[in-house]
Structures are given as structure tokens and as C-alpha cells.
Amino acid sequence: MTAFPEKLNKPYEPANTEARIYKLWEESGFFNPDNLPARHQEPFTIVMPPPNANGRLHAGHGLTIALEDIMTRYQRMQGKKALWVPGADHAGFETQVVYEKKLEKEGHSRFKMDRKELYDEIMAFTLESKKHMEADVKALGASCDWSREKFTLDPSVVSEVQETFRKLYRDNLVYRGYRTVNWCTKHQTSLSDVETETVEKNDKLYYIKYGPFTVATVRPETIFGDVAIAVNPNDARYKEFIGQTVEVQHPEGKLSLVVIGDEEVDPEFGTGALKITPAHDHNDFRMSETHKLSRVEVIDQFGKLNDKTGKYAGMKVAEARIKVVEDLQTLELIEKIEDYAHAVPTCYKCDTTIEPRVMPQWFVKMAPLAKLASDAVRDGKIKFIPDNFEKIFLYWMDNTMDWNISRQIVWGIQIPALVCRSCNVGVLYEETIEGSECNCGGTFVCDTDTFDTWFSSGQWPLLALGYPKSQDLSFYPTDVMETGRDLIFKWIPRMVIFGLYLKGEVPFRTVYLHGMVNDKHGKKMSKSKGNVVAPNELTGKYGADALRIGLVIGNTPGNDIALAEDKIKGYKHFCNKIWNASRFVLTNTTGTTLDTPRPALTPRDEEILTELNTAIISITAHYENFRFHLAGEELYHYFWNTFADIIIEEMKPRLLGDDEVSKKAGEWVLLTILVVNIKMLHPFIPFITEELWEMLPKENKQLLIIEPWPKPF
């Protein structure tokens, strides 16, 4: 009856079993909900946040995969029609940056390459990297349905994303605006607000004598683009000047500037008088709209001063600033210079200071869409775990600005639009033909810009389920969106908005946000610090099971986790404990199988079963309420400290004794507890539990992955 002992070699070696078990699952087809037994009716759906296809998985992905697989496996065993859709993200700007670095190393530059050539090269690179990423996901034991895998550049996805743009355009929710955008002078593209990072900088605040005023500025080099001086309308010092035109001097000549009164000017700051440069400052730009001011561009796309600046033309901003200040000092126009600490937006990828530029770009009108999302959340249609993220979400939705969705890079989904070469107006590609004439007399040409990555990934829950036609939309709205807490702004709001806008339903009912996975001292992992721990190294060393349970236990939602290798090692010991306890039970209960009816039990046996029931109820409740760290901990302690240390030890004399009745009862109790534990541990440590399940004595046994969840006895 027992074919197992040879297999139960000691100690447990994950490397020998994981690949084999994963293959077994894949071949069973049970990752695909369509193949599950008929009793699995009610859907449970998670759409995987698509990892970037440009590299391998990092530790944060490990936690994502672990948590989502725990949820999926649990719900599958609970009899749900469980679907977990995997994916891969082309990650537009991110990938382009990765590839540019590669080109730089090889002495190339994307700016010297043909569009198509560059796109094809990045595509080849991405598709190759994608394979490694997928292998990492599989190595972690992810029970996702690979037959439904989507890539954000699949043709069907691309056309649907473009269709969404057309719909927004027709609904007057997307427009081509001529506004200041966040321009990265290194990467030569605009960036959305969430793609910039503000860093504290110590600069100087220059007080410049400016006609009858003294103005305070950190950017004297933009003086050539000044069109006005702004003061607060209630400021008694300057009131009389409002509406007048004053003459001011700068190193290259004189300017006539109108004095405007604007409530936004803080009389307390600096001198209370402010120079207005609409082409190079977000705030000044807005005032220029209110007061109908002209805009004079003096800095070009490379961050150099242009020919409107006389002798400064061609200088970079930093250099020009020094020169202009020197020359102003010579002219005795600098009143004083103060040290000034302030926050400056930079490109989140290269730290280059963002140069605000006025450019024609596509924008999504956020206010009406954000309202859809915040209303849905206020109505309780989406639950946040932990719940304080609801407040953060709502604050952001109530204070949103229009979203710049056009990027001047080739790697991404092209915007289906035509723009006029002379007046820069934009129209839909399908409505107007390339080369036709604009009302202004100019010619329409294809817009070469691509979408912000978050424009496509924002539609991910729908796209992953084959929107708009697929039958898989019966899985929408999905149950859980599990992702890193850093995506609360970048990604979550866009998905809620697009879900509601396109389908009229929220994309998910629960948002579960995990914290960042840091190094063992709680410090952020980074390549430069050399403290990066990759999941594939840890799975190789300790096994995927140990990594999974080690990542989840002791980690509460929303809070960061310190990933100590010793901890993972500790859980490898736990796996070994399970292995050995199972070995003992299996070799000492050969007279009993899982099909043996419940024998007469001793009072102590009944007590043990009552205790087991309590554990089942408690652990199941933890699973149901997303308290996976508690489920894991309780399983750990029940198995080790109660089952192995007490119950098994207590049973030894009975198993070795002559009382056959007592022996049979003991065998039955041990096997029963073992099976319940193997099942309840399965979502955390799927490989070792499936391997052990395979060795359990039972008639007509199927895979553990579809075994029903244990119920109290």
C-alpha cells in the first residue's frame, strides 16, 4: 500500500520537485477556469498587474505573485471558478529608458535612429526579456491561466486602446491643448505629473531691480521671456501700478511690461512683485491665460537659451543663469541674493530638472472622469485594504489636473490622430485623411506621439479580459486588484476611471495594497546600493515555497517589509518540518487511508479534533478577510507546535503499542490532521503540499489544487 518511502528522502529538496509539480499543474489544465470541475461555478477573478516585460522579476513582484496566488488557490479550493489572468506590460517610457541606456553603452543614440528601426529593436529586446519574466513568475508557482495571457502591445489591445482615445475625443474628454508640460531635456519627451519627482534643492533667490519694482526670482535667465509683472491687487505698495506699462532693463536691452494684479501673488514672499514668464513656468502660464498675455519662448527643447536671448543663445540654463547674474551685477541691477531651499520637479528616471515648456499635446479632461471614480468609492463600490488608502485615493481624485497623455517616444501605442503642421490642431485619424488641408491652410500629418503607458495599463482589467467582445467579460468586475502601494496614484485611479467610463462598472471590488519590499535593514533596494535581492536567487536557494510564506508572514497590508534571508531560511526549515512530520505519519499509519471511515476515538482524540476545528475556523476566517499574514502564522504554529511537537509525540506510544483499537484511532487522527494541514497550507506553499498529497493513500485521487477546502468535523 505504501509506495512512498523511497521518495520521502531527507531532507526536502525543492529543486527536485518544483519544476515537475508546475508541469503537472499546467498539464492538468486547472489554471484555466473552463477546465475546472462542474462544481466550480461562481467566478473569482484577479487580473495580474502586468510586470514590465523589459527585465526579470524583482522582490516586490515576488510578494505580488505570492499574495495573488494565495488568493487564487484558496478561492479555487473553496469551489470558485478561479481565474487569474497573467500579463506583460510594454512599459513605454520605462522600457525606452532601459533600451537607451543599452544603446548608450554601445555608443549609439536613439536620436540617430529611424523610428521603425528603433521600434523593432526594442520589440525584439522586450519579447526576449518577456520570456525571462514569465519564467520567474512560473518559478514562484503562480497558478495563473497562461492561455489567457495578454501583452499590452498585442494587436487587439493596441486597437482597443486607440478606440478608447477616439471615444474620449468624441465625448469631448480629450483635447489637444497648448499648455505648459513637464519636459525632460535629456529624454526629449513630456511627462505626466506622476512621472516627475520633486527634490529639495538649495538655490539662490535673486532680487532684481526691475523698473520701479524689485522682483525676486530663482530663474534670472528667463528674464528675456518676461511679459508682465504681477502684484497682489490688495497690496497698497503697488496698487497704483496695476494696468500701467513699465519699462525695465536687462542685459540685452529694454522691455515694456504690463503690471497685472492677481490674487495668487503672495505679498509676503520676496518683494511681493513677481516677474511673469508664461512660456517657462506653470503658474505664470496660468496667469497669462487669465490676463491674456503673450508668451515668449526663450529656452529650447534641449534646455538651451534660444536666439531671442542675444549673446546668451546656445548656453545651457545653468550656465546662462551665472552669466546673466554677472551681467546684471555689472549693471548694478542685483539688489541682493539670498539662499533659498525649495522643491524642484525632476524626471523620475534621470533626475534632470524638468523644464516647463508650452507645447501642443493631448490632454484628458480629468474632472468629470475623476468624479465618476470618487463617487463610486464614496458609494462603497470599492473597498481598500488597508482602508486608510481610501482617503488618500479620494484626496487625489478631488484634486486632479488634466492628464498629459502624449509622449514623444516611439516605444508605445501610437496616438491615432493627425495634427496640422502649421496651427498644430489635432483631429482623429479616421475622420481626416493624411495630407488633407486644415482650416488654417496647413497640412495634416500623422501624429508621431505615443500614449503614456498608464493610458493603456489604466484599461488593463478590461483589456486583459478581452474587452469589448470576449465572453471573459463575465469575469468583470474582477474581485481583487492586488498591487504595490506606490501605485495608488499612478495606476489605481486610471483603472477605476476607465472601468467606469468604458463599462459603467468598477474594475474591481477590493484593492489590496502591499508595502514595499526592502532589504533586511528596511532600506530601499537599489542597484547602486547593491542591496537588491532577486526572487529567482532565493527560490533557487530556499525554494519557492519558503520564499512565498516568508514574504507573507509578518507583513501587514500597506506596510513595508524587510526581506531578511535568514527569515526565508527559517521557512525552509518549516518546509522541512512538514516533510519530516509527513514522512513519520505516512510510515506509521499504513493500516489506514484517507478513505477509512472514522473509527471510535478516545476522549483525548475528540479533544484534539475540537482543537483542529477551532484552527480550521480561525484560519479560514483569516483567509476570507485578507489577513494572510495571520493565516500563515497560525498554520505555522498549529503544524509545528501543536501537531508535530505535541500530538505526534503523544501518539508514538499508541502507534507502537499492542492496543489495535487505540492504534487505529491514532492513525486515523494523525492522517486526518495531516491532510487538513496540507490543504490549508497549500495556498502558501503549493509545491511541497502537492508533492505530499501525491503520496497520501487515497482512492481516485485528483490534484490537491482542486481539492475542496477543509470543513470542521
Add this chain to the structure above:
RNA sequence: GGGAGAUUAGCUCAGUUGGUAGAGCAAUUCGUUUACACCGAAAAGGUCAGAGGUUCAAGUCCUCUAUCUCCCACCA
């Protein structure tokens, strides 16, 4: 300038609805008991940041303070 989180054993962290503190790792002592030394047994270790308050009862709820971390922010 706003907001969130954290402050519990040497280290990293749990502690779900309030009921006299827990885990992993580390450290101590003992034990080669035929599942497991990737083990077992035993012991040690914390005025739960501080101060008030509510309560029969507070690590857990309320207020304030201190320190740290992170996020958001177009006062030049």
C-alpha cells in the same frame, strides 16, 4: 505647506472586534529519545515612545507631545 504610516524582547516584525504581551532570527542551558540537529526540552529577555483621558479593564479607543519614514504640493 498638507497628508499617511511607524515608535512593542538584541535585530526584523505580528498582535482581527479593548480583557493582565507574541513569533522568526540571534543569544543561554541541557539533550546524539529510531520523522526531523533544517531537531527537541528548558529558561532568559519588554514600565508596549512620553503625558493626559474614557473604561471594571487599553499595546488595542480619544486628545496632546516627541522622534523617524514615506507620499503629495506650480510661493516666484
